[in-house]
Amino acid sequence: MNKIEIIALLTLNVFSFVLMGIDKYKALHKLWRISEKTFFFLALFGGSIGVWLGMYFFRHKTRHKLFTIGIPLIIFCQILLFFYIKVW
Template identity: 40%
Template sequence: MRIFITYLVIMNIISFCLMAYDKSQAGKRKRRIPEKRLFGYAACGGALGAWIGMYTWRHKTKHTSFILGMPALLVVNAVLIYWIVKGLQA
């Protein structure tokens, strides 16, 4: 259980930092992080970090795919986390 929680914390920190880095790169007109990668980290457990990062850095907040996609992934993450925790406790 401790490893699972550590994994989730790390994924959310990475997702949050990726949003900050991509915003920074956008401002400098340098190479960006592909949207697939941002969604990939969110789908693998980092949706909360990505969603918080979106609004902290005001990044990708005008893209419909992110406005709808990140909360949807957050719900999927929450359901999967519930099932995994429930399975680990059984």
């Protein structure tokens, strides 16, 4: 990975983390929420660590099986894909 890819990946994860915090705030104050599809979209395209850290830091979406199983599964698949690309 080059420097630009690393910066883009870090930015996406920070954005995903912050968005999870914003959604938690909105949930507590009964405001218009961020779609779950948005979080899965961000996770699939590289923000999975940010979403996962945000879930546990903000204690948000941790009761949803779709998130507690889905996000770690996405992370696992991304790790496998990364090693597959780098090794093969």
